[in-house]
Amino acid sequence: MTRGCAAYHWDLFWMLTRTEFRLRDQGTVIGFLWTLLHPLFIFLILHTLFRHAMAPLIPQYASCLLIGIVQWNFFSTGTSAGLTSLLRKSGLISSHSFPRVLVVLSAVSAVLLSHLLEWGVLLAALTALGARPGLGWLALPALIAAELALVVGVSCLLAVTAVRLRDLERAWSLILYGLFFMTPVFYTAEALGGSAPNLTALNPLAWVIGATRACVLEGAARPAAESALIGAALAGFCAAALALFSRQSRVIAERL
Numbered sequence: 001m002t003r004g005c006a007a008y009h010w011d012l013f014w015m016l017t018r019t020e021f022r023l024r025d026q027g028t029v030i031g032f033l034w035t036l037l038h039p040l041f042i043f044l045i046l047h048t049l050f051r052h053a054m055a056p057l058i059p060q061y062a063s064c065l066l067i068g069i070v071q072w073n074f075f076s077t078g079t080s081a082g083l084t085s086l087l088r089k090s091g092l093i094s095s096h097s098f099p100r101v102l103v104v105l106s107a108v109s110a111v112l113l114s115h116l117l118e119w120g121v122l123l124a125a126l127t128a129l130g131a132r133p134g135l136g137w138l139a140l141p142a143l144i145a146a147e148l149a150l151v152v153g154v155s156c157l158l159a160v161t162a163v164r165l166r167d168l169e170r171a172w173s174l175i176l177y178g179l180f181f182m183t184p185v186f187y188t189a190e191a192l193g194g195s196a197p198n199l200t201a202l203n204p205l206a207w208v209i210g211a212t213r214a215c216v217l218e219g220a221a222r223p224a225a226e227s228a229l230i231g232a233a234l235a236g237f238c239a240a241a242l243a244l245f246s247r248q249s250r251v252i253a254e255r256l
Contacts, residue, residue, distance in 0.1 A: 013102045013109075016089075020081070020110035035114045036121060039069045046186045057191040060217050063129050067216065068185035070115070070122050071209050075151055076176050078111040082155020083162050083172055086252060093252060100249040101242065104159045108152055119144070126216060136215035142231070143215065147208045149234040153241035160248045163255045184209060204234060 024035070047065055055061040085107035086093065086100065093100060119140070127133070162168040182199065184206050189197040200206040207230055211222045221227070 009099060009102065012098055013106055016102060016106035017109040017113070020107055021113050024110060024114065035118065039066075039073050039118065042069050042073075050186050054187055054191060058188055060130065063126050063131055063217055064188065064213050065186055066122060066125060066129075067213050068183075068209050070118050071147060071205070071212060072180065072183060072185045073118070074111065074115040074147060075154075075205055076180075078108050078115075078151040079154045079158060080169075080172065080176075081107040081111050082151070083158035083169055085155075086159050086163055087166075100252050101156065101245055104155050104245070105152065108148075108155050111151075112148060115144075123216075131217055134219040136219035136221060139215045139221050140212070142227075143208055143212050146231055146234050147205070149238040150204055150208070153234075153238040156241040156245040160245050160252070163252055179203075179205075182206075188213075204230065 043066055046069070047062060050065075051061060058064055082104050085103045089103045093103065123137075158168065158172060165171075183203055184200055188210070189200040189206070211227070214220045214222065222230075
C-alpha cells in the first residue's frame with residue numbers, strides 16, 4: 001500500500017510538473033526561446049551599462065555577468081512560481097486529497113527544468129567566451145542543488161503565507177527588486193570593496209553565485225569546510241520550511 005501510494009504521488013508530481021512546464025510556454029510563438037531571451041536581454045542591458053566600470057575590476061566580466069543573471073533568474077522565477085502555486089491550483093486542492101507540498105514542488109521543478117536547459121546554453125556561451133571545461137565544472141550539480149534547496153525553502157514559506165496574505169505576490173516582487181541589488185549579479189563584492197563583502201556574506205545566493213563563478217571560470221572550488229557548512233545550512237533551512245509547510249497544509253484548503 002505504501003509503495004503504491006508513493007508511486008501515485010510521484011505520478012501526480014510528474015504530471016503537475018509537466019503541466020506547469022508546458023503552461024510556461026503555452027500560446028507563445030517561439031516557446032522555450034523566451035526563457036533564453038529574457039536573461040539575454042538583461043545581460044545586454046547590464047553589460048552595456050556597467051562593462052566600463054566593472055570590466056577593469058572583474059576578470060572575464062561578461063562570463064561573470066551571465067552566470068549571475070542565470071542564477072538570479074532561477075531564484076526570482078522559482079520563488080515567484082512557488083508563491084502563487086497554491087492559489088493557481090486552488091480547484092485541484094479543494095477537490096482532491098494529496099500532499100499539498102507537491103503543488104509547490106512541481107511549480108519549482110518546472111522552473112528547474114528551464115534552468116537546466118539554460119545552463120546547457122550558458123556553458124556553450126561561456127566556452128565561446130574563453131572558459132575552458134575543467135574539474136571545477138564537476139561541482140555544478142552540487143551548486144545547482146544548493147540553490148534549489150534555497151528556492152524550495154523560500155517557496156514553501158511564501159506559498160503558505162500567500163494563502164493568508166493575498167497581497168504577498170506584489171510585496172514579493174518589490175522585495176525581489178531590493179534583493180537583486182543586494183546580490184552580486186552584475187558586480188562582485190570584492191570589486192565594490194567597503195562593506196559590500198560583509199553585507200553579501202549574509203546572502204546565501206551570493207555565496208552560490210560566487211562559488212559557481214570560481215568553479216566554472218577559475219577551476220577553484222570553495223574550501224571543503226565552508227562548502228559543507230553552507231550546504232548543511234541550506235539543506236536545514238529547506239527541511240525546516242518543508243516541515244512548517246506540512247504543519248500548515250491541513251488548513252490550506254479551508255483558506256483557499
